[in-house]
Amino acid sequence: MREKLDRLQRQLDFILELDKLKTVLRQTSLVDGSRQETSSDHSWHIATMALLLLEHADEEVDLLRVLKMLLVHDVVEIDAGDTFCYDTQAVQSQRQREEEAAQRLFGLLPDDQRDELEALWEEFEQRASPEARFAGALDRFQAVLLNHATGGGSWRLHGISVEQVTERNQPIGEGSTLLWNHVRKLLDDAVERRLLVP
Amino acid sequence: MREKLDRLQRQLDFILELDKLKTVLRQTSLVDGSRQETSSDHSWHIATMALLLLEHADEEVDLLRVLKMLLVHDVVEIDAGDTFCYDTQAVQSQRQREEEAAQRLFGLLPDDQRDELEALWEEFEQRASPEARFAGALDRFQAVLLNHATGGGSWRLHGISVEQVTERNQPIGEGSTLLWNHVRKLLDDAVERRLLVP
Numbered sequence: 001m002r003e004k005l006d007r008l009q010r011q012l013d014f015i016l017e018l019d020k021l022k023t024v025l026r027q028t029s030l031v032d033g034s035r036q037e038t039s040s041d042h043s044w045h046i047a048t049m050a051l052l053l054l055e056h057a058d059e060e061v062d063l064l065r066v067l068k069m070l071l072v073h074d075v076v077e078i079d080a081g082d083t084f085c086y087d088t089q090a091v092q093s094q095r096q097r098e099e100e101a102a103q104r105l106f107g108l109l110p111d112d113q114r115d116e117l118e119a120l121w122e123e124f125e126q127r128a129s130p131e132a133r134f135a136g137a138l139d140r141f142q143a144v145l146l147n148h149a150t151g152g153g154s155w156r157l158h159g160i161s162v163e164q165v166t167e168r169n170q171p172i173g174e175g176s177t178l179l180w181n182h183v184r185k186l187l188d189d190a191v192e193r194r195l196l197v198p
Numbered sequence: 199m200r201e202k203l204d205r206l207q208r209q210l211d212f213i214l215e216l217d218k219l220k221t222v223l224r225q226t227s228l229v230d231g232s233r234q235e236t237s238s239d240h241s242w243h244i245a246t247m248a249l250l251l252l253e254h255a256d257e258e259v260d261l262l263r264v265l266k267m268l269l270v271h272d273v274v275e276i277d278a279g280d281t282f283c284y285d286t287q288a289v290q291s292q293r294q295r296e297e298e299a300a301q302r303l304f305g306l307l308p309d310d311q312r313d314e315l316e317a318l319w320e321e322f323e324q325r326a327s328p329e330a331r332f333a334g335a336l337d338r339f340q341a342v343l344l345n346h347a348t349g350g351g352s353w354r355l356h357g358i359s360v361e362q363v364t365e366r367n368q369p370i371g372e373g374s375t376l377l378w379n380h381v382r383k384l385l386d387d388a389v390e391r392r393l394l395v396p
């Protein structure tokens with residue numbers, strides 16, 4: 001019983017620490033434009049999208065593992081912040097900042113859970129499995145959907161070109177050909193409406 | 199292919215509609231007190247808690263079904279709003295408002311997915327399975343954690359008594375005896391520190 005309560009305490013320490021992800025702001029805005037979305041908003045949104053879009057994964061995937069990955073993939077941002085993917089300087093230091101964050105944050109948990117979450121995060125980062133490729137596709141697909149739905153959103157704000165967006169989002173095609181084809185249609189539309197620099 | 203694209207379009211209509219859950223405010227505040235949490239924050243938090251606290255469920259549960267339930271359990275609030283559980287008048291009309299919301303929102307999806315999500319939501323609401331009882335326990339447990347961590351939070355704000363909180367949270371004990379025992383410790387502490395009216 002003592003051991004069980006110790007485990008619970010470590011789990012709760014981590015769970016209270018997780019609360020901070022609700023204060024990490026992303027570059028994308030809500031569809032209604034009222035504010036930037038947080039990494040917690042985003043994590044919920046893409047996990048729910050995984051349930052709904054599973055049938056469009058190119059490879060057979062284990063949905064439970066996809067969900068686990070999506071729920072924890074941004075936890076490192078509690079320490080490392082959200083890195084804007086088109087900020088080349090920030091991207092250079094991203095990996096080191098996030099590794100240190102993973103060590104501290106997952107280290108709050110009992111060892112077995114620390115190991116499981118670290119491995120899931122690493123698998124996601126490396127796109128090292130069908131689950132990681134599908135999860136990674138959803139992560140990027142959601143940002144495209146929101147930027148398109150908000151009249152260009154962070155693309156317009158930062159003068160990002162369609163070539164940059166296309167290159168950044170290539171990994172969507174590694175997870176789902178159908179979603180990637182949809183992205184290309186959205187990007188064509190965005191160029192036509194001058195939401196994206198051609 | 200035509201049919202596949204039609205399905206995708208319905209799924210995306212629902213996914214963009216889901217974005218609105220990020221604007222639904224709950225009574226609980228973030229641990230740092232900076233703002234109220236949203237229903238999307240909350241849904242992400244409890245889904246991630248489910249991964250971590252699974253071992254404390256009293257009955258054997260299928261984690262995938264628990265996660266599905268937690269991810270969609272608050273979607274009806276997009277139309278019906280968050281109902282404060284101690285507001286007896288609002289609680290009276292809650293069921294009808296939420297049923298109408300479920301019909302409209304899940305109705306955006308292809309029929310098979312509409313049926314699956316409606317059934318999951320109903321199962322959660324009725325606490326009709328081990329998964330629903332564990333999911334329901336986490337839903338309430340998280341609010342207790344946050345209210346305790348924020349010096350009484352919405353309990354203090356609305357002058358809620360320890361009897362009201364105890365009664366409201368009884369269902370935690372239906373999902374996990376260990377978590378319920380922890381809640382009782384937190385409530386004793388809250389009374390001692392006068393965060394809750396005895």
